[in-house]
Amino acid sequence: MFAVYAESFSPDDPLSALRLGERPEPEPAEDWAVVTVRAAALNHHDLWSLRGVGLREEYLPMILGCDAAGYDEDGNEVVVHAVVGSADWTGDETLDPGRTLLSERYQGTLAEKVAVPRSNLVPKPKSLSFEEAACLPTAWLTAYRMLFTQAQLKPGDSVLVQGAGGGVATALIALARAAGLRVFATSRDEAKRRRALELGAHEALASGERLPVRVDAVMETVGRATWSHSIRSLRPGGTLVISGATSGANPDDAELTRIFFKQLRVLGSTMGSRRELAQLLDFLDVTGVRPVIHDTMPLERARDGFAAMAEGELFGKIVFTR
Template sequence: MLAVLAAHVDEQNPLAGLKIGEWPEPVPPPGWTSVELRAAGLNHHDLWTLRGVGVAAEGLPVVLGAEGAGVDEEGNEVIVHAVVGDPAAGGGDETLDPAMGLLSSEYDGTFAERVVVPRRNLVPKPAALSFEEAACLPGAWLTAYRMLFERSGAEPGSTVLVQGAGGGVSTALITLGAAAGHRVWVTGRTEQRRARARELGAERTFAPGTRLPERVDVVLETVGAATWEHSARSVRPGGRIVVCGATTGARVPLDLSRLFYRQVSVVGSTLGTRDQLARLAGLVAGTGLRPLVDRVLPLTRAREGFAAMAAGRLFGKIVLGIRP
C-alpha cells in the first residue's frame, strides 16, 4: 500500500526524512482492527517526529499521521482516535497512561491506505461530516476541545486570548470558543490572518506582542517561545495559561514571582480521550460547526502539504485525501 513515512530524522531539515512509497499491509493483532482510510489531517506533531522529537531512531521508519477517518472492517464510517492507551491505567484517562503511545510515533499512523488500531479507538463518524472534515477532529479539534472545556476553567463570557491565527488548533479554538459564548481575542502576524480570524468568530484581533486593552481570563498557548512573554503579561491575576504545544520552541523564561504573586496557573494539555472525541463529533454534527480545511491534497503530494505547514502558509487544516 502507499504510505508517507518518516524514514529518518533531521532536526534542521525535517523534510529530508520524508518518504512517500510502498509499505507492507498492516496486520491487526488480537483486539485490534483495520480501517481503510479516506482522509487524514496534517499536524505539527508529524513535523516534530521528522525532527526526532518523541521517536527513537530504532523505531524508524514509521508511517506518519495522527488524524484520520475512514471505513472499518464492517463497513462503518469511523474516526480514528490517535492515543493508544489503557484508560484504567490513567485513572480513566488514556492520555495519562504511563505506557501510552501515539499513532505516527510508537505505532504506524494514518498517512496510508490502511491503519490498524485497538477496536476501542474507533468513534462513529457522523453522517453530516465529510471524511475530510472528520479527519480534522482527532488531533487539532480534540486538542482545542479539551483545552477549552476541561483545562481552561473558562465560563461563558470569559475573555480568552488565542495566540497565533492560522493553524488547525488555533482556528478550532476560535470557532469553538465563539460558539461557547467566550469573548475570543486573537493575535495574528498579518492583517489578512486577523481578518479571517474575525470571520471565524474572534471579537478582537491584535498584532503579535500588542499590549491588550485589558488582561484576559485565559490564554490559549500553542506557539511557545515566540509568544510566551506576551502570554504571561496578558493574563489577569488569578487567570490561567493553557499550553498544548510549542511550535516555535519549548524553552521559555519563567518569572516565578509573576506566577505566585499574581496567582497565575499554567496548565498543560495534550490531545484528549476517546470519549471526548465522541462528544466532540456529536457537538460538531449537532451544531453545524465545521473544521476549516485549507486544502486537500493526495498522498502523493504530501511533501507539498508538509512544506506549507512548516512555513506557516495555511489557514486551517491541510488534509490528505486517500481514497474516493
C-alpha cells in the first residue's frame, strides 16, 4: 500500500528523511481493527518524528501520522483516536505512563490503511466530512481538553489564545467562541490577526501587546516567547494551560513571584481521551463549528504539505486525502 514514512532521522533537515512509497499492509492484532483511510491530517508531531524526537530508531521504518478518518471493516464511518494506552490501563488514557501515539510505536495514519485498537474508533457524525473529521484527533482534541477539562471554562469567561494561526490555536479560537467565551488572540502577523477575528476572536492583538482586561485563562502553546506575557495577562486566581512550547521550553523569566502572589494555576495538558474526542465530535455536530483547513491535497503530494508546515506559514490544518 502507498504510505508516507520515515526510514531515518535528520535533525537539521527533516524533509530529507521523508519517504513516499510502498509499505506492507497492516496485520491487526487481536481486538484491533483495520481502517481504510479517506483523509489524514498533518501535525508538527510528524516533523519532529523526522528529526528523531519521540520516535526511536528501532521502530524504523515508521509510517507517519496520528490523525485519520475513514471506514472500518464493516463500512462504518469512523474517526481514529491516536492515543494507544496499555492493555491493562483503566481510566483517562492520557495519564497512562505507558501510553503512546500512533507513529511512535505503532504504524501511523499517512497510508491507505491503518491498524488501531478497536476501542480507539469513534463514530463520525454524518454532518462532518472525512477531511474535517481528520483534523480533530490531535490539534482539536488538544484544544478541547485545554479549554473545558483543564481550564474548566464556562460561558461568559474570558480567554487569551497565544500564537493564532497554528492548528491548536485556530481550534481554541473557534471552540471558545462557540462555547460563549470572550476570546482574545495574539500573533506577530497582521494577516493572521485578521484571520483570528474572522474565526471568532473578539479582539486580536500583536504579540506582547497589553490586553484591555485581565483574563480568566490563557491557552499557551508558544512557550518561551510568550510565557511572561501570558502570566501577566491573567487575573488573580486565573489559569494558564500549556500544551506546547514551539518557541522553546525555557522562559527568560518563569514569573514565579507573580504565580504565587496572584495565586495562579499552571496546568499541563496533553492530547485528550477517547471520551473527550466523542464529546468534541458531538460539539461540532451540534454547533456547526468546523476545522480551519489551510489546504487539502492527495497523499502523493505529502512532501508539499510537509514543506509548507516546515516553513510555518499555515493558518489551520493540512489534510491529505485518498
